Amino acid sequence: MFKFLFSTIGQKIQIAISGLLFSIFLMFHLFNNLVMYTGADNFNSMVSFLKSIHIIIRILEFGLLAIILIHVVNAIITTIKNRKANNGKYAVPANPPTASLNSKTMIWSGSIVLLFLIFHLRYYWYTFQNLSKDANFYEYMSIKKFGFLGHGPTQIFYIIAIFLIAMHLRHGFMSVFKTLGISQSIRSNILKFIAFIFWGIIPAGFIIIVLSIRWGFI
Numbered sequence: 001m002f003k004f005l006f007s008t009i010g011q012k013i014q015i016a017i018s019g020l021l022f023s024i025f026l027m028f029h030l031f032n033n034l035v036m037y038t039g040a041d042n043f044n045s046m047v048s049f050l051k052s053i054h055i056i057i058r059i060l061e062f063g064l065l066a067i068i069l070i071h072v073v074n075a076i077i078t079t080i081k082n083r084k085a086n087n088g089k090y091a092v093p094a095n096p097p098t099a100s101l102n103s104k105t106m107i108w109s110g111s112i113v114l115l116f117l118i119f120h121l122r123y124y125w126y127t128f129q130n131l132s133k134d135a136n137f138y139e140y141m142s143i144k145k146f147g148f149l150g151h152g153p154t155q156i157f158y159i160i161a162i163f164l165i166a167m168h169l170r171h172g173f174m175s176v177f178k179t180l181g182i183s184q185s186i187r188s189n190i191l192k193f194i195a196f197i198f199w200g201i202i203p204a205g206f207i208i209i210v211l212s213i214r215w216g217f218i
């Protein structure tokens with residue numbers, strides 16, 4: 001079992017499952033953020049409720065951290081393995097130019113996504129940690145300060161980063177389908193649509209939120 005987990009295919013499966021779990025988190029995260037459209041009171045009550053069950057939230061956050069670490073560590077190890085295999089060991093490199101240009105860019109788009117996440121947690125998660133249960137959280141969503149969504153350059157950074165997240169997720173879903181050999185089957189249309197919800201609709205939802213803040217709808 002242990003040996004399988006750290007084999008190339010085992011690591012691919014670890015990357016796929018952790019990526020899928022993070023995508024499911026993103027769906028719930030979008031739902032939470034959409035509450036902003038229903039007004040400040042609802043949004044504030046929701047965040048305040050989440051703060052009142054902070055022990056459960058902490059456990060979920062640790063789970064999320066584990067998911068991110070599993071994804072990132074396995075992605076780095078797999079990339080290093082591929083690079084080593086390319087060092088003249090085989091006549092056909094493990095990551096041939098024809099295979100997919102995207103798979104090479106995955107580590108780069110993934111790194112930018114990780115930087116975005118660190119930035120996002122620093123300004124939003126950390127700020128919310130330090131606010132009391134009855135603070136005006138809604139106000140912080142459009143505050144005109146570096147790191148927050150009322151700040152023009154921060155909005156642009158978010159839009160670019162979320163677009164890259166979409167591309168990263170798209171390629172992630174497509175490679176899982178390839179690994180499982182289901183890209184040509186009839187079922188693939190349903191699966192492709194589900195994948196599209198995750199890589200297309202959910203990131204678009206986040207971008208619409210940023211634009212709504214920019215144009216004053218929120």
Ligand code: HEM
Pocket residue numbers: 026029033047050061064117120121124125128129149162165206207209210
């Ligand atoms: C319009 C875009 C987004 C907004 C307005 C937003 C808002 C927030 C806020 C307010 C928090 C703090 C929640 C709290 O501590 O109670 C938070 C946390 C978090 N966000 Fe976002 N977020 C956005 C996009 C994203 C994206 C694209 C990702 C993933 C790449 C992400 C990942 C996270 C994570 C991992 C946390 C910490 C977990 C948590 O406490 O819920 N967010 N976000």
